[in-house]
Amino acid sequence: MMLTHVSFMLTRVSEQIQGSGRFLHKTRTRFIRTGPASIFICLLFLSLFCGFCLASEPTIVITGYQVQPEVIMPGGSALITATVSNTAKAASTTLKTGSETMESVTETKEINAYIDDVELFGNGLEVISGDYRRVGEVGPGQSIPLTFLVKAPQKTGIYFPELHIATQGGRSLKYPIPVNVNDDRLVQKSPALIINKVLPDHVVPGQKLTGKLVIKNTGETAANEVILNLSSESREVSLASPGSIHIGRLGPGDEIPVDITILTSREVTEGIHPVQCHIRFNTASGRIIEQKEEIPVRVTGEHELSISTVSTDPVRVQEGAQFSLIVRIENTGTGDADGVRARIETGLNGTKEAFVGKIEPDNDAPAVFYIQHAPAGDIPVPISIYTRNSTDVLNDTIEITVSKKPDFPVLPVLGIIIILGGVVFLWKRKRNTE
Secondary structure (H helix, E strand, C coil), rough: CHHHHHHHHHHHHHHHHHHHHHHHHHHCCCHHHHHHHHHHHHHHHHHHHHHHHHHCCEEEEEEEEEECEEEEECCCEEEEEEEECCCCCEEEEEEEECCCCCCCEEEEECCCEEEEEEEECCCCCEECCEEEEEEEEEECCEEEEEEEECCCCCCCCCEECCEEEEEECEEEEEEEECCEEECCCCCCCCEEEEEEEEEECCCCCCCCEEEEEEEEEECCCCEEEEEEEECCCCEEEEECCEEEEEEEECCCCCCCEEEEEEECCCCCCCCEEEEEEEEEEECCCEEEEEEEEEEEEEEEECEEEEEEEEEEEEEECCCCCCCEEEEEEEECCCCCCCEEEECCCCCCCCCCEEEEEECCCCEEEEEEEEEEECEEEEEEEEEEEECCCCCCCCCEEEEEEEEEECCCCHHHHHHHHHHHHHHHHHHHHHHHHH
């Protein structure tokens, strides 16, 4: 059909040129001769027409590749993925008729590239799988991935397997792909930041923890625009120091201390409360690296024991009588007091040690001692309170009062009085009845 259009257009142009020649001959002008002008105009039009009719040819290129893993161990396997693309776009041709009044016709068509065979030559690597036959067409601007499985040799080094792509028409493409087999010559040196935490072992609820973080660059290149961000997810644990700190540049081997202060509320529970630590920095190549760590804040409550009340049973103790001494021990701290026991140092007869057990914060518990044959008077009683983890928590002295026995027999006399009263009452009653 294209040849028909060309023949038709050439015929029209020839007729117009011949008519123009006759007109020029009649007017006896020598501006142009008929024969050579016709040939020149025909050749010019033919070249322009062919330029419109010819479309750009498809071009197959490798637009990217990936080796996974980036560094292969000797004898290990890896995947090589190459991306094959068709760089051609949709072609357009414009056809014009001989009349200038008629509109031109534009025809657009797709230019596909047909890939016959794709093969990877190991050049030192063993190609296990990935030999493609009759891959098919690739449309304009489209890409297809091709994956190959290779095995590395036992010798380390840089290998260059070559990718061969044959397209329709006998044209081919060769593309080498570098593969690193445990060779550090192409490994980019980068900074490496570590954080040394210099903090107290624990913090008591309601108190603050002060310490510092030492950030050190143990890599071989500098870390630029280093930014440290700290945050806590717990409401009972907060930061008193700035949460975002701009450090700047850290060269190889450089370190910088950063002071931090962490506040805790009295209601915080015992245990580990992590503070999030986020570091962001740039490498020399401009790549942004982010790393996250946690700062463990160990909250441990401390008990605080005291004697709240001292009582006896019975309330009034008499000389020589047996009674119970009750000492209530209170925990006003923020942590549990485990294995609480109390001991009294006195010459009184009876128990000298009492086991209480666990006392939680804001609670109390009794330590009971059984005493007998106490002398009369105000008796000081030294008392020591211990816990399971502490040998001596509290030393104090309590005092008990023992009443003296009366010098005369109160009960017998009282009994005689009651009997006499009863006799007198009965005698008067009998007399009144007579």
